[in-house]
Amino acid sequence: MTTQATAPVLFDLDGTLLDTPRAIVSVIDWVLAESSRPAPPREQVRATVGRPLVAVFGELLNLPHEHAEVEAAVARFRELFRETVVPEAKSMVFPGVPELLEGLRREGRPLAIVTSKIRASAEELLEPAGLTGHFGAIVCHGMAPRGKPHPDLALLAAQRLGRAPEECLVVGDAVDDMRMARAAGMGAIGVSYGVATAGQLLGAGAQVVSETVLALGGALGTLRSLR
Template identity: 65%
Template sequence: MSAVLFDLDGTLLDTPSAIADTLHATLAERGRSASDARVRATIGRPLAASFAQLTELPEDHAEVTAAVELFRRLFREQAVPRARELVFPGIRALLEGLRDEGHQIAIVTSKIRPSAEELLKPAGLYELFHAVVCHGMAERGKPHPDLALLAARELGRGPEACVVVGDAVDDMRMARSAGMRAVGVTYGVATEEALHEAGAHTVVRSVDALTAVLGTLTAAPPSATPLPAPPLSAPPPTAPPLSAPH
């Protein structure tokens, strides 16, 4: 049977706005500010990379480290208690349906493990996944293939039997570089055009449409044709870059 690898923020949970608000609040408490466009352009990356870009400091700088810890505290206090209501309508039914049909499902996220668990557990989704693969569990994060390939190994599936679902450019690029099918969703952060440019095989606009597409893809035999990967050195498309925290 097939395996489906899901991004978390903006794909399963409607968290991007809460992430952006928390990034702004963190910068303000640290005596800094950034435009909303700059803030949203960092969403979906590991927090240290986000704050390094926003502060123009190295990732290992003490101020970046302090900002990361402050963000995690604020997000835990303000967003995590609302986790269950942030789950997109229809997502739980989709996940339960895939499991009932015998498919393996996993999370592949740029969050670190504790941050992923603190959202998935109160959201009531954690127990549905066969694997949760997070930033730091492989040598390289998105858009490199490492996290997706690790998830495939944990599920006992080859890349050709896996489908990646995500709302961000880096999700699509990760899928293509791993030789997996890439399904983009536009109800998260990136536009349909940006997702296609990043390598999406299919783009959908709703959870209902996603359910229908996955029903088709998971029913089909894996393709024996390798999927070409776009170069990781290529700059990402200029689209509403949001993606989610870590």
């Protein structure tokens, strides 16, 4: 039986470990400003953070995902993000995150990243942030048939960690993280210092919502399962 000391933890990346949502919104705005289409409300832009980029620009440009303009917007976003955000990755790590991850590893808890970023984009952010070595698996968009909020990515992460889904806890700041966790039969812990509010996270299936990294560490230290 899994105990609290060994329960695997699957972390979202943007807005959960790194304070990137504001930068992501700024880069999305930059890309949209270069297009000839009307700018959507900023609230709508922010609500897309954490989703795959094809879905983000498909919605914001009101175009099919396979449209050439969407593909061009995704490519431009990645170019600008790499140039303007990645160099600042180290400073974007939420205070307390390195200590939290180190503590969980000392307890023998397997850790994974589950993100809607593609693998190259996740790695180019994790490495300069100094976080890569904490994770036994990095599971990204495109590595499973369906992305968040479907369970596929979380189930793949559990498989790569060699653990059963029902043993795992998912930590994330977005509604889709919580929905993915519940669909996969995993515990769902929301963090309200990212994109979604506590109410939105609870409404999407979170059983606990932490307002700070310190509170998250406390929750992970006392809970063995949230199924």
